[in-house]
Amino acid sequence: HTARVVIDPAFRIGEADRRLFGSFVEHMGRCVYGGIFEPGHPSADPLGLRQDVLELTRELGVSVVRYPGGNFVSGYRWEDGTGPVGDRPRRLDLAWKTIETNAFGLDEFMVWARAAGVEPMLAVNLGTRGVQEALDLLEYVNHPGGTSLSDRRRKHGAEQPYDVKLWCLGNELDGPWQVGHKTADEYGRLAAETARAMKLIDPSVSLIACGSSNRGMATFAAWEATVLEHTYEHVDYISAHTYYDPSDGDRASILASAVDMDAFIDEVVATADHVGAKLRNRKRLKISFDEWNVWYQSRLQHDLDRRGWVEAPALIEDDYTATDAVVVGDLLITLLRHADRVGVACQAQLVNVIAPIRTETGGRAWRQSIFHPFALTARHARGTVLRTEPVTPSHDTKRYGPVPSLSTVAVHDDETGALSVFAVNRGETPLSVELDLRAFPGLTTTEHLTLDGPPRRLDTAGRITVELAGASWNLIRSS
């Protein structure tokens, strides 16, 4: 079982944008309450921000964090979460059948984002709300001062505007589960008008129109086409979401999940470019892949059905396996391979809710298996992404038919000269991979990192052979 990969600095895809290593904090389950925020926790600061979670967030290497939803945002009144905490209203959150106390809101999130060293990415509510409320939020967040809303922000402690650049125009409005679900025409019109008006307040913002909730939606592709016909000239990104469910125990298929993500990206790009051509618009949109992960989805309905209205219930706190970590690593490889067209990506979510970081309320915080491929990729995928065309065996899967066993991408750090090759063996059989690095004569040492053992030293002499275990994630780093 052998494969071969030639790596050459001439095969440039694009920059490894830091924004590809984003995450997501939604008011859902214990992501905010008991996750990033828990007044009274031994590690909490005076505002209630858990320092143990902040430390793990920094270690994870997250760049952008999307907030406050998700399905939650489609019924959210952002101003509820601002001002004196004692005056904030308790509300019903219809998305997760939860009581929202609003003890944590926009201003607390901004303090948290600064402490975490991440770029905030905000979503406006286009489910139950519209243009005016989106404008009010943008004015509160980005306008310097001298108006009612910007002065309200200053009164709440933020003298300087937050200067948020990334804005999602609603969330998953193609989904019948969404509060305020819309047809593509209804949403497209609303998103276009919201975008146009938002750019009047702040032309420097980048706007993201909602694409499909997943590739399996009956409206997939038609939704993107219609929404973009309305919004193309006003937006910068179209979103994509996907979750891969290992519940049925079909390990061969779950290990091949990235094959689906890869095709999904190609199809969204083709659809967006088709609309661009039709509109004679030469601008090229990028994808904001702002929700992706492995998710044991079958458990959610069960969690929601068995209870009434409560505050911050534990929701979809999935325990991840070593196999799930390999899948997450391969999904990151796929996002990097599309670095020319995917400009933002957010793993969903950051803490407790299908997350790399887990916590006990009042107790410890820890890393799940999927933390490690994310942290290693975020740390080492710096510089120029290089296309690799592995010559690889393939194997059969129930969900996707025959799939290439080897998935790879290379990133060359132009400053340090280091070369990182990320590789996943999706098959169960060990794979012997010949890496042809002759186009990088300056490299002298190579290390092979995996998720389950100490790093191994390899000889670097133009061509090296690396043994990849079955179902494994690997980083081969040369300098």
Ligand code: AHR
């Ligand atoms: O991340 C969990 C949920 O999945 C989000 O709220 C929603 O946007 C998606 O369906």
